[in-house]
Amino acid sequence: MTASCAEVRRALLEGDPLAPDPAVVAHVEGCAACREVAEAVAAVDRDLARGVDAVLAQPLPVPVATTDSATTRAAATRRYLTMSALVLATAATLALALGPSLSSPSGPSDLATRSEKVDADRALLSATERLPDDALTLSGWAARRDGLHAVWSSEARSWPAAERFALAAQLGRSAELAGEAVAPYFVSRDGQLVNAFYAEARRVDDADPADLLQEVADPRLLDALGRAGVVPRSGPPPVVKRATDNSYIPWNALTPADWAGRLDALAAGYTAQQQELSPEEYATVLSQLGRLVTLAERSDDPRFVLDGTPRAWLALASLELTRPGLLKDRVLDDTLRQDVLAVVDRMRAGEVQGLRLADVVP
16 A cells, blocks of 8 residues: 555554554655654654653652542642643644644645644643753753744744743743753853843843733742843853963963964954953953963064054053053063053053954954
């Protein structure tokens, strides 16, 4: 028997994976589109099996003497809700994953209409809200995060404020639980790593007359939203360590070529991380950038020098004028500090102009 694509896809969704129909197997082997559906179904089956195993591995409540124990009933209820959430979440994920494969170029097929897609998107959000933090692995939360982001990118603008708030909050939560500080889910602002979708949820809440935060039942999520998704840094950016390491090397210890290699590496780090630096960290990095320019004999390189002065020192001198005493506190090398203070004096006299921190390495 020859099966059509619609018949094969229905069989993949409804059939027994342990006893596949030979006709379905034969069709899948020769049809790339249906093979994509089969792989997606298999992946969701594996995720569901892992989630169920995790729930079943949780210890059962110890029986007590009474036949009507509130503790036992509560534990059983939590177990039931967790299992139900896993099943609903997996079904919603499957519908989201298969949306493109279940529709034809000319329009939706009998298995996927736009209405069903919207229902699946809302089901995915609802299921995610019910999932405990420990219900999925890191990769499972990453997949959930990406699925919710696809909904955000395609549907969120047409949703009511309350649903957009909930979607942004769960997107931020999934991004946090995935354990990956990557764009577009996390961004750097004022030297801190910010969960972009926690912040987005707060913006939606601030713009809506209703107090949407009051509807958040999860205390941990409510606390995260109250902090607007700010994640304190665990330490200074790597460029600060690189600059500090350079500060320990004597001025005459390396050749100009060696210093040039260190200059290029520090400049690249500054370009990538300068928005994450505090004023004190700027002082450490900029002082060493200007020092390396002189030691590398790059005084004729317009990337690093402006009007005969290291660009880094022009920016640092501007910073010192707005925060007097910064050089004294952060630049311990007397020679280096005096070199930068000389630029400060020239700037006060109007002989040189200040430079923006963003223009140090053009």
